Amino acid sequence: MGWQNRILRVNLTDGSIREEPLVAQWAQQYLGARGLATKYLWEGMDPATDAMAPENMLIFATGPLTGTMASTGGRYTVVTKGPLTNAIACSNSGGKFGAELKLAGYDMLIVEGRSPKPVYLLIIDDKVELIDAGEYWGTTVWHTEETLKKVHKDPQIKVASIGVAGEQGVKYACIVNDLHRAAGRSGVGAVMGSKNLKAVAARGSRGVRMKDATAFLGACSSTQTKLAASPDREGLTKYGTNEMIDTMNEFGGLPTNNFREVQFEGTDNINPSAMVKANANGHVNLVTNKACFGCTIGCGRIAHIDKEHFSVRDRKEYWHASGGLEYETAYALGPVVGIDDIDALTFAGYMMNEHGMDPISFGVTLAAAMELYDLGLLDASKTDGIELKFGNVEALTIMAEKTGKQEGFGKELGLGSRLLCEKYGRPDLAMAVKGQEFAGYDSRALQGMGLGYATSNRGACHLKHDVFSEDMADQSGTGKAKPCKDSQDKIAMIDSTGVCLFTTAAWDTGEFLQLIHAACSTPSDPHGDWTSERLLQTGERIWNLERQFNLAAGLTKADDSLPPRLLNDPAPSGVAKGRVAELDKMLPEYYELRGWNADGIPTAETVSRLGL
Amino acid sequence: MKVNVRVASALREFVSDENIADSGRGELVVEPGTTPADIIRLMNIPENHRLMVILDGSMVPRPELAQVQLQEGQTISLNPPIQAG
Numbered sequence A: 001m002g003w004q005n006r007i008l009r010v011n012l013t014d015g016s017i018r019e020e021p022l023v024a025q026w027a028q029q030y031l032g033a034r035g036l037a038t039k040y041l042w043e044g045m046d047p048a049t050d051a052m053a054p055e056n057m058l059i060f061a062t063g064p065l066t067g068t069m070a071s072t073g074g075r076y077t078v079v080t081k082g083p084l085t086n087a088i089a090c091s092n093s094g095g096k097f098g099a100e101l102k103l104a105g106y107d108m109l110i111v112e113g114r115s116p117k118p119v120y121l122l123i124i125d126d127k128v129e130l131i132d133a134g135e136y137w138g139t140t141v142w143h144t145e146e147t148l149k150k151v152h153k154d155p156q157i158k159v160a161s162i163g164v165a166g167e168q169g170v171k172y173a174c175i176v177n178d179l180h181r182a183a184g185r186s187g188v189g190a191v192m193g194s195k196n197l198k199a200v201a202a203r204g205s206r207g208v209r210m211k212d213a214t215a216f217l218g219a220c221s222s223t224q225t226k227l228a229a230s231p232d233r234e235g236l237t238k239y240g241t242n243e244m245i246d247t248m249n250e251f252g253g254l255p256t257n258n259f260r261e262v263q264f265e266g267t268d269n270i271n272p273s274a275m276v277k278a279n280a281n282g283h284v285n286l287v288t289n290k291a292c293f294g295c296t297i298g299c300g301r302i303a304h305i306d307k308e309h310f311s312v313r314d315r316k317e318y319w320h321a322s323g324g325l326e327y328e329t330a331y332a333l334g335p336v337v338g339i340d341d342i343d344a345l346t347f348a349g350y351m352m353n354e355h356g357m358d359p360i361s362f363g364v365t366l367a368a369a370m371e372l373y374d375l376g377l378l379d380a381s382k383t384d385g386i387e388l389k390f391g392n393v394e395a396l397t398i399m400a401e402k403t404g405k406q407e408g409f410g411k412e413l414g415l416g417s418r419l420l421c422e423k424y425g426r427p428d429l430a431m432a433v434k435g436q437e438f439a440g441y442d443s444r445a446l447q448g449m450g451l452g453y454a455t456s457n458r459g460a461c462h463l464k465h466d467v468f469s470e471d472m473a474d475q476s477g478t479g480k481a482k483p484c485k486d487s488q489d490k491i492a493m494i495d496s497t498g499v500c501l502f503t504t505a506a507w508d509t510g511e512f513l514q515l516i517h518a519a520c521s522t523p524s525d526p527h528g529d530w531t532s533e534r535l536l537q538t539g540e541r542i543w544n545l546e547r548q549f550n551l552a553a554g555l556t557k558a559d560d561s562l563p564p565r566l567l568n569d570p571a572p573s574g575v576a577k578g579r580v581a582e583l584d585k586m587l588p589e590y591y592e593l594r595g596w597n598a599d600g601i602p603t604a605e606t607v608s609r610l611g612l
Numbered sequence B: 001m002k003v004n005v006r007v008a009s010a011l012r013e014f015v016s017d018e019n020i021a022d023s024g025r026g027e028l029v030v031e032p033g034t035t036p037a038d039i040i041r042l043m044n045i046p047e048n049h050r051l052m053v054i055l056d057g058s059m060v061p062r063p064e065l066a067q068v069q070l071q072e073g074q075t076i077s078l079n080p081p082i083q084a085g
């Protein structure tokens, strides 16, 4: 219950399509989405496999709350081995695609092998087929999605697809669904491209059975009421996640010019106030907010670009409204490259969605290239004549498009910051962990965030732990290991339910328990009823299984680190002025709390306790 | 005495001073002994609203909002607290 108890396994090498029952025992241990897909990945492939090899598995997984009335219950997660990090990738997305896959009757879609030619997968309830995608290969996400809806004469089909970036192996290519929602991080779109899979189009008409429908409706109602009353939720609805840009700038944690600085003087031009203010032409950037399936928060932003802006003046195809600035997009296409032109940021954001790329990794890779340029290690002869200077607006818009289309210097930017900086002899300039670029929080100002970045199983990520209140209260590394570890476990559980992490604006473990208990508990479950302890231990089990995958893939303690700039160069301003990231203090304590040895390997006792 | 105030986008809806509501910046003339809590009131931000207050680059914990006394020329910055974005 909560689960559909069916998974779909598609082998692209031989074109076979199989339905199989969900392994109920695994669902009880790993819930769904992130956790359950990790278990299937662990059991189904050798972690040492090359991420771009046919043997890599690509899993689209829903959770027990996906497709239900639970607020934000539309999430799905893509789990695979990531080409950006060579570690486990788990990237979740909202929109409506995940709910549609679940309502078609599947908890999970497992894609294996490599098709001899480009194909897309059509799922309409029980009707599942692989269809030639030759005419879509080489086209954009937007074109593919729009055309598939027309071809199948159903505007309600939900599509998850890749652009040219995914087809051509950009290390941070993403899978975009519903035009501007994405499984964005770690290069899951490149894995899809390596399999010659252009798109998955899904349409479902089933429901999801609950263990106790009345109790579930009651839980949905009470949790939604709590969310509605939350001031943090209200902030997300009114201002979107970009409300953080003022906060992080004032705090001194807003990475600027490739983390050389931590405050940016141009935030007034790209913050939520700027998004609603008319410019000299009377143009207002923000059009409206937008919610994913079943979401009562609606943090998404829809924006449009001033038709007079140089990026679109002669390009009517970009005059429509589409995904607007969220905090991470604003940071990564703005301060970290020194740019505060709101239309240029919006245009670059369109490029990310249209061509299927992660804006965080793109922006931080461009920032690294700008620093290489500044140091004379790159020059205009290598960058298609473009001056890659911090603050050069055209460098942003042109390189966003070139990278999406894999033209000229865009090919090098598609490598990600780690490989790019290695190529030009300055690996220290890559602002990344395990090869994945940082989000918009500087770990000299937010020490717990730094520990979370360093230990995140998918490489630097701001969404896998929550030490924000501790980091705000105290700028040292003291006392950060425990909240970091505990929140990692809790979030691993939340990511496995099928609802959005932003519900934590109002919900804690108790709210998830109400929903999961009503949806999933079964009298025959040998584990007994769901409890808070069981939920949190499920999260801990998931975290440790991801760790085991990474260790088996060849990662070591050395990968739990931060770039030298954050460890050695003091924050130049802000509340943490003069501080460096105190990872050396936090990491040993963290390993001990996790029940790992000094090399970061789970002890036999930990493995046994978690039933791994 | 004069102090500078900076108000984040997400709090400007409360502010009645048009200039500060528009630009998020302003200079205020206040009495000696004015506290951050007084400035929050002056800005019409509801008591107990979620806030992160920074005074000249240092955090002011919530329990100290009514205790710290502002000095001539200081800059007080009012923001929503840090959360995942």
Ligand code: SF4
Pocket (backbone or CB within 6 Å): A072, A094, A095, A290, A291, A292, A293, A295, A296, A297, A298, A299, A300, A500, A501, A502, A503
């Ligand atoms: S809170 Fe935002 S990201 Fe989460 S489900 Fe709602 S609209 Fe989507």
